[in-house]
Amino acid sequence: MIHLHQVTKRFANGRGIADLTLEVRQGETLGYLGPNGAGKSTTLRILMGFLKPDAGQATIAGLDCWRDAPRIQARTGYLPGEISFPEGLNGLEFLDLVAGMRHLRGTARRDELIHRFEFNARTPIRKMSKGMKQKLAIVAAFMHEPEVLILDEPTSGLDPLMQQRFLELLEEERQRGATILMSSHQFPEVERVCDRVGILKDGRLMALEDVQDLRSAQRRVFTVVFKDPHDVSRVERAGFHVTKARGNEVDVEVRGDYNAFLRTLAQCDVANLSTRELDLEEVFMHYYAETRTEVRS
């Protein structure tokens, strides 16, 4: 449904996106993650036809994002990262303006969304808080029940209750069959609502993974407290991936077969042992950091 094929956009500062190929399948929700300045918003703005790529092609439902921008903008729900509203309007007037541009007549969905996000849409926009403006932009992006949603950090500025409401809305849109591309810095929300997750760094796609596969892969962190500090180096020497070491206590990431690790532990004097699943943040954090930091005392 959403296709980027070898798309490059380079700004004067040398940043942007480079040779990016990515597909969001029909009915799929794809989480788009990456450090600040990675090029996420740039990608989304190219898809909405606000930026022209230097090379490559971006399409939504077969329409070229640059040439067919008005048609794409009419049928897509877009939530920008930085929202600029026209001067002098209240929330409802702004929504009427957007509805008019999309030739949308019914107001039931609009009113239902305003009710759901609990804000007074008659407030002048200049008097709205950051969170209220975000809610208003959400209503504008979702009220025409688009088949494609392009969302740039959609929960930023929302309080925890409203973030929850938003994720419920997204879940409903997924059920309805919408195709969703969503940038985010919130690993837990991506893990909750996305089918796949792409990681962008320095304008390049570093990883593209199925969230279900990540869940089912055997990845655990073992936190072990040794009685004898020499056992810490015994674990390291055996080739296991120690992610944190604090005195006698270590965190060890183990993927796949746990038996070899347990056999190594059997040779050590273990005072305490706990284990948990690796979360999405831990799986992907090394793409964010320049070098993995090891905490040693």
Ligand SMILES: Nc1ncnc2c1ncn2[C@@H]1O[C@H](COP(=O)(O)OP(=O)(O)OP(=O)(O)O)[C@@H](O)[C@H]1O
């Ligand atoms: N219109 C522009 N003109 C010049 N440089 C730009 C423009 N838009 C973005 N950039 C630069 O391109 C790079 C990528 O920016 P972008 O906003 O796409 O990153 P991002 O991944 O969305 O970051 P964040 O997580 O901080 O929102 C940055 O270095 C930014 O300064």
